[in-house]
Amino acid sequence: MPLKTCLFVLISLVFAGFSSFSQNASDTLHSSMTGLIAPLGIPLVLSGNFGEFRGNHFHTGLDFKTQGREGFPVLAVANGVVTRVKVRPGGYGNALYLKHQDGATSVYAHLSLYSREIESWLLRRQYASRSFGVDACPVTPVYFTQGDTIGWSGNSGSSGGPHLHFEMRDKHQKPVNPLQWDLAIFDSRAPEVGRLWVVPVDSRGLENRDAVVKVNKGDTVTHSAGFVHLCVEAKDRLDGASNVCGIYKLEVEIDGAVFSSYSIDTLDFSVNKDMNAHAYYPAWKSSKSQVHRFAPLPGNRLDIYQKRPAENLMISAGETTSIQVKCWDAHGNVTSCSYSIYGQINSKESVTTAIHSADHNPKKTVAALPNRLTELSVDGMSVVWPKYSFYSKETASLSVMGVKEMAVGPADAPLAKPFTLTLDCPAGECDYWVAERRNEKGKRAGVEVCECESTKLTFSSSKMGIYHLIQDTVPPRVLPKHSASPIMENGDLIFHVEDALSGVSQVSGFIDDQWVLFHWDPKRKTAMYHASDLHHISGGTQTVRFVAQDEVGLISEWSGNVTFP
Numbered sequence: 001m002p003l004k005t006c007l008f009v010l011i012s013l014v015f016a017g018f019s020s021f022s023q024n025a026s027d028t029l030h031s032s033m034t035g036l037i038a039p040l041g042i043p044l045v046l047s048g049n050f051g052e053f054r055g056n057h058f059h060t061g062l063d064f065k066t067q068g069r070e071g072f073p074v075l076a077v078a079n080g081v082v083t084r085v086k087v088r089p090g091g092y093g094n095a096l097y098l099k100h101q102d103g104a105t106s107v108y109a110h111l112s113l114y115s116r117e118i119e120s121w122l123l124r125r126q127y128a129s130r131s132f133g134v135d136a137c138p139v140t141p142v143y144f145t146q147g148d149t150i151g152w153s154g155n156s157g158s159s160g161g162p163h164l165h166f167e168m169r170d171k172h173q174k175p176v177n178p179l180q181w182d183l184a185i186f187d188s189r190a191p192e193v194g195r196l197w198v199v200p201v202d203s204r205g206l207e208n209r210d211a212v213v214k215v216n217k218g219d220t221v222t223h224s225a226g227f228v229h230l231c232v233e234a235k236d237r238l239d240g241a242s243n244v245c246g247i248y249k250l251e252v253e254i255d256g257a258v259f260s261s262y263s264i265d266t267l268d269f270s271v272n273k274d275m276n277a278h279a280y281y282p283a284w285k286s287s288k289s290q291v292h293r294f295a296p297l298p299g300n301r302l303d304i305y306q307k308r309p310a311e312n313l314m315i316s317a318g319e320t321t322s323i324q325v326k327c328w329d330a331h332g333n334v335t336s337c338s339y340s341i342y343g344q345i346n347s348k349e350s351v352t353t354a355i356h357s358a359d360h361n362p363k364k365t366v367a368a369l370p371n372r373l374t375e376l377s378v379d380g381m382s383v384v385w386p387k388y389s390f391y392s393k394e395t396a397s398l399s400v401m402g403v404k405e406m407a408v409g410p411a412d413a414p415l416a417k418p419f420t421l422t423l424d425c426p427a428g429e430c431d432y433w434v435a436e437r438r439n440e441k442g443k444r445a446g447v448e449v450c451e452c453e454s455t456k457l458t459f460s461s462s463k464m465g466i467y468h469l470i471q472d473t474v475p476p477r478v479l480p481k482h483s484a485s486p487i488m489e490n491g492d493l494i495f496h497v498e499d500a501l502s503g504v505s506q507v508s509g510f511i512d513d514q515w516v517l518f519h520w521d522p523k524r525k526t527a528m529y530h531a532s533d534l535h536h537i538s539g540g541t542q543t544v545r546f547v548a549q550d551e552v553g554l555i556s557e558w559s560g561n562v563t564f565p
């Protein structure tokens, strides 16, 4: 289906009645629809786009740069009613969901502040539920007209700097590319397509990821004949910023025939983590390079492929296979690149033997398949990968390096579901254990909290690799370093909170034994009581108690007298 037709069908189906589609649409997508205004009144520059790789998922919206500052008015893109206000320390931080008349929803995240009406409802709600985190809809409907200020831009949640994360979702809450609307975002730069990655596949169907060959644009490489998986480096940048963004569409021709194609018009939160199986995972994991597989792995459930090859590509001996890659961004800019592979007669098949970094003993391996539960036990330790954990055929492994040290592999394969590892409690001790995952350099890459039941310890993780068990015996640290009392700033009361290992799970505070709201920001490691809440006595000295708990349940508490200005 041609791009324009495809878009027209999508837009007509999902947003019929919401916007009008111009019959004279140009080749650019952004000029093809009207009906939404921009959510910011400043020039629109993107630091992130729809469909780029992020963490373990595709990014589901647009990230608008806000000139390094917070506090720009965020505008309702169309008339709508507030259906959800979600406040949490991480993730989207302060987010607002606005539902429009056709059932579509716009989402605004990382806000510093909501509109006055929402703020006063939110504060009442937080005090009533004695909780900073809120995920609710105002009982009295709050309506916004297109262009109204719904709140102010910020840097709340897991945001890495001030910006506005903006999403459009269809009536099924599936995110759609907001660039389908006529927003004044300019992009004259074509996608950047780099090297072709050739991953040999052995006769058992296993990838030999240690034998990847990278081919420059226009080059011909001589490669052993046999089955291969192909991938390509592809990313995009837009006008006005150097931020690396994602591509919109990729089409691959092999020897003149279309082999595979995909485009990211809509995403689906329920399978969005399968980005790990769309990407060449080892490249994304180790260097955050966006390397796209031509053929999705068997367990990949993403509905973004127009042409999904049925089988692996065969490189024939004595023949040249030519590969043409065509890559689009959402504004219609195109880049085409070609590569060739000459098949060399194979004297001996290179069978995948690598189990990677940890070739320790004792170790066990087993063939793993996506549709089967996989289990391994070594020296009283056992790992279970539930059915549909693996995206493709792999050699699963468990190496025991010590009573508190193990490697679960292969570390360069993505998982759709977490594995669970069970072992005897080290030294018979049950409490405060965490499993620390370490990268190749031995640095901490993640922490999983362990559960303990009748002398058995378990933890789960979606990332394979080397794990060390450590006991977290240090409670969170409360107060600024080297200080005996919290900070008072413009009447606001601020505690610094941090936990070195398992992380802070919750904070709470009380004035004269009454619960008060502390805004908890893990990124800045601060918990703040706002004087504007008026739950204190101005000019009075009151008892303040502040409690912080870490993920293993250790508690720190500060209490003392505080004089409020």
Ligand SMILES: [Zn+2]
Binding pocket: 048, 059, 061, 062, 063, 164, 165, 166
């Ligand atoms: Zn974002």
